[in-house]
Amino acid sequence: MTHKPLDTIELETAPDPRVSIIWLHGLGADGNDFVPIVQELDLTGCPPIRFVFPHAPVMPVTINNGYMMRAWYDILGMDLVQREDEAGLRKSQTMVEHLIAQEKSRGIPASRIILAGFSQGSAMTLQTGLRHPEKLAGLLCLSGYLPLHATLPAERHGANHETPIFMAHGRHDPIVPIDRAEKSRDILLALGYKLEWHEYPIEHSVCGEEIDDISAWLKRVLV
Numbered sequence: 450m451t452h453k454p455l456d457t458i459e460l461e462t463a464p465d466p467r468v469s470i471i472w473l474h475g476l477g478a479d480g481n482d483f484v485p486i487v488q489e490l491d492l493t494g495c496p497p498i499r500f501v502f503p504h505a506p507v508m509p510v511t512i513n514n515g516y517m518m519r520a521w522y523d524i525l526g527m528d529l530v531q532r533e534d535e536a537g538l539r540k541s542q543t544m545v546e547h548l549i550a551q552e553k554s555r556g557i558p559a560s561r562i563i564l565a566g567f568s569q570g571s572a573m574t575l576q577t578g579l580r581h582p583e584k585l586a587g588l589l590c591l592s593g594y595l596p597l598h599a600t601l602p603a604e605r606h607g608a609n610h611e612t613p614i615f616m617a618h619g620r621h622d623p624i625v626p627i628d629r630a631e632k633s634r635d636i637l638l639a640l641g642y643k644l645e646w647h648e649y650p651i652e653h654s655v656c657g658e659e660i661d662d663i664s665a666w667l668k669r670v671l672v
Contacts, residue, residue, distance in 0.1 A: 454551075455503040455544055456480070460487050463497035468586065468671055469552040470563045471501045471545070473570025475592075477518045480504045483567065486655070491664040495671050499557070503548060505541070505569075521569045522596075529594060529629060538576055538596050545577040549585075563670065565589035568625060568653065572596045575633070578612065579605045579642075587670040588614045589663065592653055594625055595633035602640065614644045615666045617659050619651035 458480040474482040480502035487500055509515040512524040522537030545564070552562055563586045566574040571593020578588040579601060588609075593616075595601070614637065618630040627648065637644050645666060649656050 454547060455505070457504070457548070458484060458502040460484060460500040460502075461497065462487070462492060462495070462500075465497055466499035466557065467496040468498045468561045468563070469501060469555075469557045470498055470565055470589075471503070471548050471552070472589075473503065473521065473545070473564070473566035473573050474505065474519070475566075475568030475570055476510065476520050476524065477513075478567075479519050486660065489657075489660050490667065491661070492667065494668060498671075499552070501548060501552065503544075506544075508537075521573045524569075529625065530596070530598070533596055535597060538573070541573055542577045542580070545573055546581070549577075549581065559583035559585055561586050561671075563587045563589060563667075565591075566593060567591045567655070568593055575614075575637075579609055582606050582608055584608045585612050587666075588612060589666070590614065590616045591655060591659070592618055592622060592625055592630075593633075594629045595636055598633065598636050601636070605640070610641065611643060613666075613670055614642055615647070615663065616644060617647040617649070617662065619653060619656075620648050621651060622653045624653040 472483050505519040505521045507517050508520050510520050521541040523534035525532040564574040564578045571590040574588050574590050575595050618627050647662050
């Protein structure tokens, strides 16, 4: 089954990028949401980076009374994991795989591609990155959680077992409660992943201290 390629916004920090960061937005937002963050990141010493900000498809979202909005998958209930939109998750996983393939076709090897995301985008980063058959540079997961965790042990690919994972969450998040993220963190640690965990006194958002921690992590991952 083929999917129409996703529309994207692209930003390059310098000509001839050597790294791609594919950054996936949250529910109801679009690719514009994290474009301003590029200016806030301290990328001193990093190679030229192409940031790719895709727009998720528009679909009805059950928890929002079927209202049409940009979403990577449907949200069926407040719990997030009791009933999951497995078909939607896997469909968007294919779309993210196409974005990775597109960057490879432009000369960026998988090992220099970072998947990043916020909220639903963070869930898609883990859904796709842990199953990807080539080693990626890193997985940057903000205010999200691990979807389809029961199938991960069987479906994960060894190529990304050593890939660095950055997980960050707000302690007062009312949308994705921090205990959901902590459970995801603990599952990943139990499976042997290399994971860096950060939490902040914020709700479902990103703060300045988090931007600094992301900058430091990117510099370590991209050396």
